[in-house]
Amino acid sequence: MSHAWRPVIVVIGVIVFILGMRMILVPGDFKAKNGDYKYQWHRVSSEEFWKNFPVKHKGREFCKQCHPDKIEKVADSGHKNVQCENCHAQFNPEKKGHPINLKEDFGYLLDIGIDRSRELCKRCHAKLEYRPNLYFMFAKGPSTFHMIDPTKHNPGIECVTCHDVHRTGFK
Ligand code: HEC
Ligand code: HEC
Ligand code: HEC
Ligand code: HEC
Numbered sequence: 001m002s003h004a005w006r007p008v009i010v011v012i013g014v015i016v017f018i019l020g021m022r023m024i025l026v027p028g029d030f031k032a033k034n035g036d037y038k039y040q041w042h043r044v045s046s047e048e049f050w051k052n053f054p055v056k057h058k059g060r061e062f063c064k065q066c067h068p069d070k071i072e073k074v075a076d077s078g079h080k081n082v083q084c085e086n087c088h089a090q091f092n093p094e095k096k097g098h099p100i101n102l103k104e105d106f107g108y109l110l111d112i113g114i115d116r117s118r119e120l121c122k123r124c125h126a127k128l129e130y131r132p133n134l135y136f137m138f139a140k141g142p143s144t145f146h147m148i149d150p151t152k153h154n155p156g157i158e159c160v161t162c163h164d165v166h167r168t169g170f171k
Contacts, residue, residue, distance in 0.1 A: 057085045070166055078168030087120060088112060121159045126150050
């Protein structure tokens with residue numbers, strides 16, 4: 001046998017090994033349904049699991065039942081695309097529960113307690129080198145994201161001392 005065949009045999013061996021391991025490791029129900037191969041790959045048997053998975057966040061329609069004034073304010077503000085629960089859900093669970101028993105009435109527990117720390121706002125507004133100032137993917141044209149340098153922008157004072165969060169105006 002020519003020496004040139006030896007590496008070919010090794011390569012074929014590696015491919016056969018990979019295909020063999022794939023057959024063993026990939027579960028049989030890992031399929032692309034509906035013939036759409038782009039996004040469809042998943043374990044078909046886990047569909048029921050995700051259907052029954054309890055949703056933790058309710059969205060603002062839920063809060064609207066009791067806080068319609070806040071919804072209107074926020075809808076008209078710079079935070080119109082930020083859900084209430086982005087700032088309010090379960091930040092200080094040990095401190096204080098939501099004054100109404102949402103679990104009993106709505107099957108939902110919101111351990112509220114208001115987070116007024118700079119940390120809350122820094123989560124989104126702290127300037128990051130890799131985050132663009134302008135986002136271009138919106139239909140209405142480039143959209144700005146306002147970031148501040150927390151070490152320079154009024155350090156040591158809670159943001160909510162000056163900013164009205166729901167209106168994104170000033171107090
Ligand atoms: C069943 C009615 C009801 C629903 C639904 C509801 N709330 Fe409330 N919430 C209240 C009442 C009543 C208070 C106490 C009075 C007030 O501060 O307006 C309150 C107070 C609050 C407070 C202040 C808590 C504090 O410690 O002072 C926040 C924050 C809040 N709700 C956020 C939310 C968010 C976010 C949602 C949606 C996920 C929501 N609520 C859904 C009734 C409700
Ligand atoms: C960007 C973060 C953020 C978003 C979004 C937000 N909140 Fe707030 N919320 C706060 C902060 C911070 C405070 C405390 C404000 C202060 O002390 O000036 C607060 C206070 C409150 C209070 C109690 C004090 C008050 O002003 O009556 C309620 C009730 C409340 N929010 C409900 C809501 C609801 C309902 C939504 C959704 C429409 C919402 N919030 C959206 C951050 C937020
Ligand atoms: C979940 C992310 C998120 C959090 C948390 C958040 N913001 Fe925002 N904020 C946004 C987005 C998105 C906008 C709209 C884009 C913009 O104007 O920068 C915005 C806009 C603003 C604006 C308006 C800027 C302008 O000139 O139009 C102010 C002021 C502001 N936020 C202050 C705060 C303060 C204070 C807090 C903390 C209590 C806070 N934000 C928490 C996402 C967030
Ligand atoms: C002492 C009052 C004060 C405090 C505390 C404060 N700010 Fe401001 N902030 C202002 C004023 C005044 C402006 C408008 C002038 C400017 O851009 O400096 C502003 C502007 C902003 C803007 C808009 C910037 C832009 O590009 O247009 C954002 C976002 C913001 N602040 C977020 C925050 C966050 C987040 C915190 C807390 C980490 C905070 N601020 C703390 C007074 C304050």
